[in-house]
Amino acid sequence: MSTVINLQPITRIEGHTKVAITLDDAGNVIDTKVHGQNLRGFEKFCEGRPVEEMPRIVCHICGICPWAHHLASSKATDGCFGVTPPPTAVKLRRLMQSIAYVSDKILHFYFLAAPDFVIGPDADYSVRNVVGIIKAAPDIAKQVVHMRHLGAQMLEGFAGRAIHPTFSVPGGVSKPMIETERQKMLGPAQELLEFSKFSMKFAKENVFPKYMDTIKSLGVIEVGYLGTVREDGALEFYDGKLRMMKSDGSYEDFSYDRYLDYIGESVLPWSYQKFPYAKKWGKLNLSLENPVGVYRTNCLARINVADKMATPLAQAEFEEFRAAFGRPAHYTLLYHYARLIELLQAAETVVQLLNDPEITGANIRAQVTAKAGRGVGCVEAPRGTLIHDYECDNEGLITKVNLIVGTTHNNAAMNLSVNQTAKTFIKEGKYDQGILNRVEMAIRAYDP
Amino acid sequence: MAVNVFEDWLNACSGCEISILNIGDPLVDLLNHLNFVHITPLIDHKLFGQLGEKTEMDVPESVVSILSGGVRNDEQKHELQEIRKKTKILIALGTCACHGGIPAQANMFKNEEVFEKVFRQSPSTEPSPDPVDPSVPKWTPTCAALDEVVKVDISIPGCPPHPDWIVEAITALLEGKTAWSLPERSVCDTCPVIREKKSGGGPVKRWLQNMEFNPEEGIDKMRCFNEVGYLCQGPVTLAGCSGKAGVPRCVQARTPCRGCFGPIRKGAQPMVDMMGALSSVGLDAKSMLDRRAMLNRYIGAHGMLKVLPARPTK
Ligand code: SF4
Ligand code: SF4
Ligand code: SF4
Numbered sequence: 001m002s003t004v005i006n007l008q009p010i011t012r013i014e015g016h017t018k019v020a021i022t023l024d025d026a027g028n029v030i031d032t033k034v035h036g037q038n039l040r041g042f043e044k045f046c047e048g049r050p051v052e053e054m055p056r057i058v059c060h061i062c063g064i065c066p067w068a069h070h071l072a073s074s075k076a077t078d079g080c081f082g083v084t085p086p087p088t089a090v091k092l093r094r095l096m097q098s099i100a101y102v103s104d105k106i107l108h109f110y111f112l113a114a115p116d117f118v119i120g121p122d123a124d125y126s127v128r129n130v131v132g133i134i135k136a137a138p139d140i141a142k143q144v145v146h147m148r149h150l151g152a153q154m155l156e157g158f159a160g161r162a163i164h165p166t167f168s169v170p171g172g173v174s175k176p177m178i179e180t181e182r183q184k185m186l187g188p189a190q191e192l193l194e195f196s197k198f199s200m201k202f203a204k205e206n207v208f209p210k211y212m213d214t215i216k217s218l219g220v221i222e223v224g225y226l227g228t229v230r231e232d233g234a235l236e237f238y239d240g241k242l243r244m245m246k247s248d249g250s251y252e253d254f255s256y257d258r259y260l261d262y263i264g265e266s267v268l269p270w271s272y273q274k275f276p277y278a279k280k281w282g283k284l285n286l287s288l289e290n291p292v293g294v295y296r297t298n299c300l301a302r303i304n305v306a307d308k309m310a311t312p313l314a315q316a317e318f319e320e321f322r323a324a325f326g327r328p329a330h331y332t333l334l335y336h337y338a339r340l341i342e343l344l345q346a347a348e349t350v351v352q353l354l355n356d357p358e359i360t361g362a363n364i365r366a367q368v369t370a371k372a373g374r375g376v377g378c379v380e381a382p383r384g385t386l387i388h389d390y391e392c393d394n395e396g397l398i399t400k401v402n403l404i405v406g407t408t409h410n411n412a413a414m415n416l417s418v419n420q421t422a423k424t425f426i427k428e429g430k431y432d433q434g435i436l437n438r439v440e441m442a443i444r445a446y447d448p
Numbered sequence: 449m450a451v452n453v454f455e456d457w458l459n460a461c462s463g464c465e466i467s468i469l470n471i472g473d474p475l476v477d478l479l480n481h482l483n484f485v486h487i488t489p490l491i492d493h494k495l496f497g498q499l500g501e502k503t504e505m506d507v508p509e510s511v512v513s514i515l516s517g518g519v520r521n522d523e524q525k526h527e528l529q530e531i532r533k534k535t536k537i538l539i540a541l542g543t544c545a546c547h548g549g550i551p552a553q554a555n556m557f558k559n560e561e562v563f564e565k566v567f568r569q570s571p572s573t574e575p576s577p578d579p580v581d582p583s584v585p586k587w588t589p590t591c592a593a594l595d596e597v598v599k600v601d602i603s604i605p606g607c608p609p610h611p612d613w614i615v616e617a618i619t620a621l622l623e624g625k626t627a628w629s630l631p632e633r634s635v636c637d638t639c640p641v642i643r644e645k646k647s648g649g650g651p652v653k654r655w656l657q658n659m660e661f662n663p664e665e666g667i668d669k670m671r672c673f674n675e676v677g678y679l680c681q682g683p684v685t686l687a688g689c690s691g692k693a694g695v696p697r698c699v700q701a702r703t704p705c706r707g708c709f710g711p712i713r714k715g716a717q718p719m720v721d722m723m724g725a726l727s728s729v730g731l732d733a734k735s736m737l738d739r740r741a742m743l744n745r746y747i748g749a750h751g752m753l754k755v756l757p758a759r760p761t762k
Binding site: 004005006007008009011012013014015016018019020021033035037038039040041043044045046047048049050052053056057060061062063064066107111112125126128129130131134138141142145146148149152156159160161162163164165166167169170171172174175176178259260263264265266267268269270271272274276362364365368369370389395396397402404431432433436437440 | 456457459460461462463464465466467469470472473475476479484488489490491492493494495496498499500501502503520521523549550551553554556557561562563565566567570571572573574576577579580581583584585587591607608654655656657658659661663664695697698699700701702703706708737738741742745
């Protein structure tokens with residue numbers, strides 16, 4: 001008789017997921033499934049809403065990356081009404097996105113991922129967590145809590161809401177930044193940058209070298225990648241072109257509004273979460289030996305598709321990373337490494353934008369009139385490429401919404417990584433909590 | 449001694465949990481007084497055994513349970529009922545848990561319509577049957593607030609709730625109190641804008657233009673949103689979003705309130721009251737676009753939002 005291991009809930013991630021691992025009589029893995037448990041139906045209940053309300057409705061899709069949804073949505077509403085936000089508005093949107101990125105990456109690295117590396121994958125679950133980190137490294141823990149708070153205060157102090165913002169609107173933003181507000185942010189921005197540098201150094205000295213064997217074996221799959229790059233090929237979070245890369249490193253670039261030519265979504269009966277796949281590579285196939293159509297998003301994907309980073313410190317780390325792991329780098333746990341390189345770029349961008357004279361400009365919103373249209377808004381969310389596609393009628397009421405969110409792109413890949421990990425570590429019925437935690441580590445790398 | 453706490457998200461977005469983490473520096477100290485027997489975002493405790501060996505959900509005993517999100521499917525409903533059996537004080541954290549929140553906008557549609565849209569009418573999706581595997585929990589008839597399913601002892605509304613209130617409520621419990629609630633005041637009571645109890649009249653304006661204000665001046669020099677003709681739900685919304693001090697969060701961004709803290713008191717009629725508030729400053733309240741969804745944006749549970757009759761064709 002086969003046995004099913006039901007890991008529920010998957011912990012230290014955002015979202016509602018469980019993993020079922022089926023073993024045969026001999027205790028070897030015959031099947032694994034990552035079940036997406038929750039569905040809310042935003043695509044339906046946004047129909048009928050005024051377009052300008054969308055950025056403050058859809059941010060509620062995710063409380064960890066509300067700024068990503070808020071901004072992708074704003075860009076889609078710009079498109080619906082056919083307006084271009086003034087340069088200062090775009091810079092303010094970018095600034096808010098970058099601050100949110102810094103907070104998010106600190107959260108993920110220290111609160112969600114670090115327990116597996118700092119406390120250890122085999123440690124008892126009662127200590128393998130942030131409380132354990134507070135006991136093991138109280139100074140770092142205090143710093144982390146402080147840095148997270150700093151980021152939230154910067155966002156709230158200026159834009160009112162750090163979670164579920166209202167600041168970005170069709171055609172721009174709701175308020176300009178005045179000089180005193182800019183000055184108030186400079187100190188905290190520098191603090192965040194210093195902490196980002198520390199985090200990179202800390203991980204390179206204490207985490208990655210120690211776990212090199214695990215990195216080379218856990219969750220490893222060879223699939224494609226999707227991410228946004230600037231015209232010059234630099235890694236970009238807010239606006240650019242999409243780049244879809246095959247596992248051999250060859251790639252194709254396309255503009256956001258052509259996403260339907262490149263991305264399809266399959267539905268499988270055992271998950272509410274859809275399975276996006278690269279349409280041009282064939283029909284989705286989730287076989288571990290021969291996957292078809294599977295690509296990944298999020299930081300490792302962005303680092304793989306980019307030719308370079310957009311800021312100097314991040315660029316130096318990027319060069320070291322690429323020299324060590326090549327392009328594309330396939331090891332799943334390298335997501336954690338890539339995440340810290342991006343943390344640096346985000347923190348550097350915050351400082352840069354605050355020092356940009358245009359950031360305090362007065363022209364922050366274009367003239368907007370409701371009219372029929374379609375807009376595809378796309379940004380890189382911390383968890384991957386985020387696509388919001390809206391259509392509206394001539395009153396400016398939403399008639400159609402299509403959403404593909406960061407984590408969903410990774411659904412197929414997460415299933416493969418879990419399968420690979422379970423098959424690698426569970427043999428002849430032998431497994432323990434440490435091994436099952438490794439299965440979850442394969443998911444956590446994607447930071448779903 | 450530390451108190452055993454069970455925390456989980458049901459039909460939630462995780463913003464409520466981030467708000468817990470945003471407590472900031474006092475968090476480290478607070479964590480010393482709380483012993484989490486379960487908290488999905490932070491600790492690897494499992495509900496089906498640490499080795500995934502159980503076939504029935506096994507919810508641990510706790511003194512306090514903190515739950516974010518409403519109830520959207522059978523499994524969440526079952527978990528909530530199990531938690532109720534195993535806990536003394538159940539806290540509904542956030543507006544989703546208290547009033548359904550944004551996901552309860554789905555209550556305007558039939559479940560079949562939502563599934564039809566998501567799995568068969570999306571341009572990127574291969575039209576497919578609904579996922580019906582037993583491992584995928586079935587939707588409940590509506591997106592419900594927690595108190596539609598079990599007794600709730602303490603409500604901390606807000607989307608997300610302000611960390612000040614989370615700390616205050618938990619501290620009260622640690623001190624042995626068993627009740628806590630926000631004072632019944634409106635967002636307007638905490639809003640510093642200039643009010644003259646009149647507007648220029650006319651229809652309710654859409655949020656297509658920004659407010660006029662001098663950015664160098666404080667919020668107290670800006671006119672009230674309602675009085676310049678925009679919808680602001682401050683008059684019918686429970687105060688507290690800025691914590692113990694400060695300007696309502698949306699107003700801080702020079703944007704109007706949309707009611708994320710829910711109604712000021714139980715049994716209030718925010719929709720009727722808001723229409724009244726707009727009329728009282730001389731606006732044509734009936735001209736507001738998408739009125740029902742707008743005025744019930746965060747509070748669609750408790751039957752506030754129901755399936756609409758087919759919209760008349762324009
Ligand atoms: S109340 Fe708001 S922050 Fe909390 S779960 Fe619901 S949507 Fe997220
Ligand atoms: S209606 Fe809005 S702007 Fe006016 S006082 Fe109330 S909260 Fe403030
Ligand atoms: S102003 Fe209104 S919508 Fe905005 S945070 Fe406060 S209660 Fe929520």
